Amino acid sequence: MLFFIEVALSGLMAGVMYSLVALGFVLIFKASGIFNFAQGVMALFAALTLVGLMEKFGMPAWLAIIGTIAVMIALAWLIERVMLRHLVNQEPIILFMATIGLAYVLEGMGDIMWGSDVKVLDIGIPQGAWDWLWDQGIYIEKLEMFAAVTAAILVVFLAIFFQKTRIGRALRAVADDHQAALSVGISLHTIWVVVWSVSGIVALVAGIMWGSKSGVQFSLSLIALKALPVLILGGFTSVPGAIIGGMIIGVGEKLAEVYFGPMVGGAIENWFAYMLALAFLLFRPQGLFGEKIIERV
Amino acid sequence: MSERNLGEVILAVHNISLSFGIMKVLDNISFDIRRGEIRSIIGPNGAGKSSMLNVINGFYHPQQGSITFKGETRKQMAPHRAASHGIARTFQNIALFKGMSTLDNIMTGRNLKMKTNLFWQALHIGPARAEELENREAAEKVIDFLDIQAIRKKPVGKLPYGLQKRVELGRALAAEPDLLLLDEPMAGMNSEEKEDMCRFIIDVNSEFGTTIALIEHDMSVVMDLSDRVLVLDYGKQLADGEPDEVRANQTVIDAYLGVPHE
Amino acid sequence: MFYRETGQFKANYQDDQALFPIDQDRYVIFAVLFITFAVVPMLLNQYWLNAILLPFLIYSLAALGLNILTGYCGQLSLGTGGFMAVGAFSVYKLMVAFPELGFIPLVLISGFITAAVGTLFGLPSLRIKGFYLAVATLAAQFFLIWLFNKVGWFFNYNATGMITSPPMTLFGVIVTGPEANPVAKYYLVAGFVAVFALVAKNIARGRIGRNWMAIRDMDIAAELIGVRPLIAKLSAFAVSSFYIGMAGALYFAVWLGSAEPTEAFDINQSFLVLFMIIIGGLGSVLGSFLGAAFLVIMPITLKNILVDGFGTNSALAAHIEIIIVGILIIGFLIVEPHGLARLWRIAKEKLRLWPFPY
Numbered sequence: 064m065l066f067f068i069e070v071a072l073s074g075l076m077a078g079v080m081y082s083l084v085a086l087g088f089v090l091i092f093k094a095s096g097i098f099n100f101a102q103g104v105m106a107l108f109a110a111l112t113l114v115g116l117m118e119k120f121g122m123p124a125w126l127a128i129i130g131t132i133a134v135m136i137a138l139a140w141l142i143e144r145v146m147l148r149h150l151v152n153q154e155p156i157i158l159f160m161a162t163i164g165l166a167y168v169l170e171g172m173g174d175i176m177w178g179s180d181v182k183v184l185d186i187g188i189p190q191g192a193w194d195w196l197w198d199q200g201i202y203i204e205k206l207e208m209f210a211a212v213t214a215a216i217l218v219v220f221l222a223i224f225f226q227k228t229r230i231g232r233a234l235r236a237v238a239d240d241h242q243a244a245l246s247v248g249i250s251l252h253t254i255w256v257v258v259w260s261v262s263g264i265v266a267l268v269a270g271i272m273w274g275s276k277s278g279v280q281f282s283l284s285l286i287a288l289k290a291l292p293v294l295i296l297g298g299f300t301s302v303p304g305a306i307i308g309g310m311i312i313g314v315g316e317k318l319a320e321v322y323f324g325p326m327v328g329g330a331i332e333n334w335f336a337y338m339l340a341l342a343f344l345l346f347r348p349q350g351l352f353g354e355k356i357i358e359r360v
Numbered sequence: 361m362s363e364r365n366l367g368e369v370i371l372a373v374h375n376i377s378l379s380f381g382i383m384k385v386l387d388n389i390s391f392d393i394r395r396g397e398i399r400s401i402i403g404p405n406g407a408g409k410s411s412m413l414n415v416i417n418g419f420y421h422p423q424q425g426s427i428t429f430k431g432e433t434r435k436q437m438a439p440h441r442a443a444s445h446g447i448a449r450t451f452q453n454i455a456l457f458k459g460m461s462t463l464d465n466i467m468t469g470r471n472l473k474m475k476t477n478l479f480w481q482a483l484h485i486g487p488a489r490a491e492e493l494e495n496r497e498a499a500e501k502v503i504d505f506l507d508i509q510a511i512r513k514k515p516v517g518k519l520p521y522g523l524q525k526r527v528e529l530g531r532a533l534a535a536e537p538d539l540l541l542l543d544e545p546m547a548g549m550n551s552e553e554k555e556d557m558c559r560f561i562i563d564v565n566s567e568f569g570t571t572i573a574l575i576e577h578d579m580s581v582v583m584d585l586s587d588r589v590l591v592l593d594y595g596k597q598l599a600d601g602e603p604d605e606v607r608a609n610q611t612v613i614d615a616y617l618g619v620p621h622e
Numbered sequence: 623m624f625y626r627e628t629g630q631f632k633a634n635y636q637d638d639q640a641l642f643p644i645d646q647d648r649y650v651i652f653a654v655l656f657i658t659f660a661v662v663p664m665l666l667n668q669y670w671l672n673a674i675l676l677p678f679l680i681y682s683l684a685a686l687g688l689n690i691l692t693g694y695c696g697q698l699s700l701g702t703g704g705f706m707a708v709g710a711f712s713v714y715k716l717m718v719a720f721p722e723l724g725f726i727p728l729v730l731i732s733g734f735i736t737a738a739v740g741t742l743f744g745l746p747s748l749r750i751k752g753f754y755l756a757v758a759t760l761a762a763q764f765f766l767i768w769l770f771n772k773v774g775w776f777f778n779y780n781a782t783g784m785i786t787s788p789p790m791t792l793f794g795v796i797v798t799g800p801e802a803n804p805v806a807k808y809y810l811v812a813g814f815v816a817v818f819a820l821v822a823k824n825i826a827r828g829r830i831g832r833n834w835m836a837i838r839d840m841d842i843a844a845e846l847i848g849v850r851p852l853i854a855k856l857s858a859f860a861v862s863s864f865y866i867g868m869a870g871a872l873y874f875a876v877w878l879g880s881a882e883p884t885e886a887f888d889i890n891q892s893f894l895v896l897f898m899i900i901i902g903g904l905g906s907v908l909g910s911f912l913g914a915a916f917l918v919i920m921p922i923t924l925k926n927i928l929v930d931g932f933g934t935n936s937a938l939a940a941h942i943e944i945i946i947v948g949i950l951i952i953g954f955l956i957v958e959p960h961g962l963a964r965l966w967r968i969a970k971e972k973l974r975l976w977p978f979p980y
Binding site for chain 3 (some may be wrong): 439
């Protein structure tokens with residue numbers, strides 16, 4: 064029984080990590096209708112930059128974080144200028160393809176700028192088992208708890224940002240209808256830079272968590288693919304959905320791997336999340352919290 | 361209008377009610393359409409007219425009521441069933457296949473008449489080719505009827521609005537329907553285009569004997585063309601009868617028509 | 623001047639519907655076929671064959687398949703790699719078990735097997751659309767690769783998990799495996815591609831192709847005029863998977879000779895073929911070829927320029943290649959989202975009027 068709790072909790076934690084990446088997706092999708100395939104690579108790129116700044120330039124952690132945030136904002140500006148601006152009004156699949164292209168570019172750039180070997184990321188997040196739980200017989204890493212708390216803070220912050228601030232309102236307007244937003248004077252370009260910057264910062268947080276846990280390496284970008292089932296479950300436009308979806312996927316995966324894996328040779332984690340999402344889609348196409356689409360003719 | 365040779369009832373709508381969640385779109389609507397008739401459905405925006413057509417088509421499924429078409433009564437119908445039984449329609453916001461040419465769009469209207477399987481299609485000889493040519497001829501007849509030969513090969517996305525509406529009519533006609541549902545066929549047209557469309561509608565009815573149900577806002581068109589008129593408002597049925605009756609009906613005047621200014 | 627159509631009047635619908643109604647087009651196609659089947663084999667060398675021609679032809683077949691599903695029918699699929707694996711493993715098991723049936727029939731059967739698998743994974747498309755469907759196909763991709771890795775029956779329980787193609791002959795000449803005759807390989811693959819390109823074109827311009835495009839453009843309207851979404855979507859999945867399965871079979875048996883599921887058929891393969899049809903042109907047979915050519919030749923050219931020309935080390939060159947592919951994809955999507963095929967069509971339009979500007 065204790066083992067089950069440990070697996071479930073571990074899954075929850077893993078799920079939180081997925082959620083962090085999914086959050087970035089949701090932000091961009093909400094504000095521009097673009098499904099940003101490059102989100103995972105952005106997390107990788109952010110983490111690489113952070114480590115790079117700390118190692119190559121010897122910056123202390125806090126300074127490197129600020130530097131990386133600046134880099135991500137600059138990146139957002141560049142993406143808007145060079146790519147998004149020219150793709151306004153294109154169909155979603157074209158935009159999606161463009162983000163795949165972006166993912167390739169970022170991946171190559173990250174490799175060239177900072178090297179493609181695995182890096183250790185240590186910015187002082189507490190490591191090791193959480194003593195209090197360990198005494199009770201459950202092994203949960205302090206790091207994962209830290210990530211969960213960070214995610215919670217992030218979600219609260221984002222919720223306030225969207226609901227209470229002027230820019231947040233503008234973002235919601237843009238998500239609803241580009242042209243209508245333009246006609247009341249909201250500048251699409253500024254909004255998009257803001258959104259991609261915020262997404263970049265979320266990606267940085269995700270990158271830090273993942274990187275601290277398992278080192279900064281290429282496989283980080285594959286997390287992006289895992290975030291898809293998370294979004295399916297949670298709905299593409301819902302911030303709480305991303306969190307809950309992430310947790311469900313995390314727990315589901317871990318439980319499946321531990322309890323069913325041995326029967327079929329293991330490595331179920333490769334595809335379980337997708338099958339789960341698929342099953343979910345058949346019954347509830349818009350996810351747990353997504354908006355139901357009523358088609359009009 | 362009373363000399364017109366109208367046949368038996370081809371479509372009968374019984375007590376149809378339709379809701380989306382708590383929003384009641386149609387409330388206990390009943391009417392019928394006779395073969396060869398031109399029936400108009402009028403009413404202010406949001407009255408449920410398009411929804412009524414969608415129910416007949418099988419696109420929306422009513423919570424209550426049933427529809428009798430050509431003798432068969434059903435609670436609901438799958439859209440392609442409606443099509444294969446001889447119901448065709450045009451749409452308020454043009455629903456053409458923008459990636460294809462005019463000819464191809466009209467040929468899609470023939471798809472229910474074409475049966476050859478994948479194997480012959482892959483080789484494009486024998487039965488597949490013969491069928492393609494046969495239906496091409498049928499499509500060309502429609503194109504001649506609507507006078508759109510010049511834009512045959514043009515991608516429809518590039519056509520002006522009025523021509524797109526005509527092509528959409530062509531696609532519906534290509535199916536040789538028994539019942540043709542037209543959803544605001546003259547919306548957004550100038551008076552010349554409207555006259556053309558009117559002429560087409562009358563020709564379709566007289567030459568092919570097609571029964572027509574028509575949603576329209578232009579009152580002069582409605583009063584001239586229709587055999588009978590149904591008036592809807594907020595999902596409720598206000599009046600149902602010959603144009604002159606409806607025009608004189610006080611509830612209709614209050615809700616929709618208004619009175620001429622002095 | 624050269625491309626004028628004046629004087630070319632069609633007297634009946636049959637001529638108007640011909641595959642190449644304009645005479646000049648017909649000459650070009652005959653020339654291309656002539657070059658493909660009569661000229662190139664004379665000039666073949668092993669390097670060209672293995673590095674460029676075979677992959678180009680095989681990827682064209684895969685691109686045709688994906689184009690049918692995504693370009694014509696509008697169903698986005700990221701499972702191409704997995705389906706190629708189905709084709710490869712099918713043909714492997716068949717070659718080992720029934721070599722007497724002959725290579726060509728075995729490839730066709732692998733195609734049918736893949737079609738069945740594809741139809742199965744296509745069932746969700748009846749409820750799910752767009753990106754969500756892409757996720758369903760991702761499920762197929764990851765599941766299939768996992769399956770071929772784990773279940774020993776597929777690779778005949780050999781220790782490495784790799785499958786190797788036994789030599790098969792065609793008219794007495796070896797066409798698969800390491801001792802295969804290069805010219806024979808070329809003719810075999812080129813023949814397959816030519817035949818099935820024609821088949822794709824035929825299906826696309828008939829009723830089934832039109833129904834696919836109708837579903838793609840506006841599936842609700844399509845249903846309302848009587849196109850049955852079930853039949854249309856599943857047939858697209860089936861035909862598409864048939865092509866992709868055959869491509870996978872040829873990829874493994876004729877080109878690679880041996881393969882390992884995670885390397886040869888992973889998600890990058892799915893993306894590669896998807897890029898081919900996007901850059902080449904969605905919904906276009908010509909586009910499938912152009913896209914395949916572009917994405918086969920470009921990396922090689924790039925590597926030659928960078929490594930041989932500038933002396934960059936190959937790891938760095940690989941990174942630069944990734945960046946350039948990414949930039950090209952974004953660039954294409956900005957400049958001409960309808961791909962090379964559209965650019966070609968525009969060029970032809972200009973050619974019709976040449977030397978007049980408009």
